[in-house]
Amino acid sequence: MLQISxxxxxxxxxxxxxxxxxxxxxxxxxxxxxxxxxxxxxxxIAGLNEDEQASLVAVMWIGRExxxxxxxxxxxxTAREENTTPTEDYLMGEPQLSDLLEAGMDALGxxxxxxxxxxxxxx
Numbered sequence: 001m002l003q004i005s006x007x008x009x010x011x012x013x014x015x016x017x018x019x020x021x022x023x024x025x026x027x028x029x030x031x032x033x034x035x036x037x038x039x040x041x042x043x044x045i046a047g048l049n050e051d052e053q054a055s056l057v058a059v060m061w062i063g064r065e066x067x068x069x070x071x072x073x074x075x076x077x078t079a080r081e082e083n084t085t086p087t088e089d090y091l092m093g094e095p096q097l098s099d100l101l102e103a104g105m106d107a108l109g110x111x112x113x114x115x116x117x118x119x120x121x122x123x
Contacts, residue, residue, distance in 0.1 A: 012056065015044065056101075063101055069107040
């Protein structure tokens with residue numbers, strides 16, 4: 001069972017997309033906003049507890065098809081056991097992070113779109 005909410009995964013997806021688009025536009029925009037996006041994403045992932053981080057890595061691995069959705073518990077256990085670098089650095093080193101997290105959520109029967117919509121609702 002996942003130890004992270006779909007909304008937190010969606011938050012990472014949204015921020016990763018912003019970071020990716022900032023990296024691609026770096027030369028055109030001068031890079032200021034890209035640094036802010038990177039810092040925000042880095043700090044958000046770093047602020048997750050160990051179970052949430054392991055779940056986030058597991059979802060990414062399922063999206064990458066390193067594990068099947070049925071093997072979620074094994075993926076989370078492996079993420080904990082093989083954690084040799086800070087999770088935020090590991091995940092941010094994945095150039096397709098947002099796409100892989102979306103694919104992982106889909107494979108697990110979670111709707112990234114619904115979770116993203118929930119984040120976008122006015123409070």
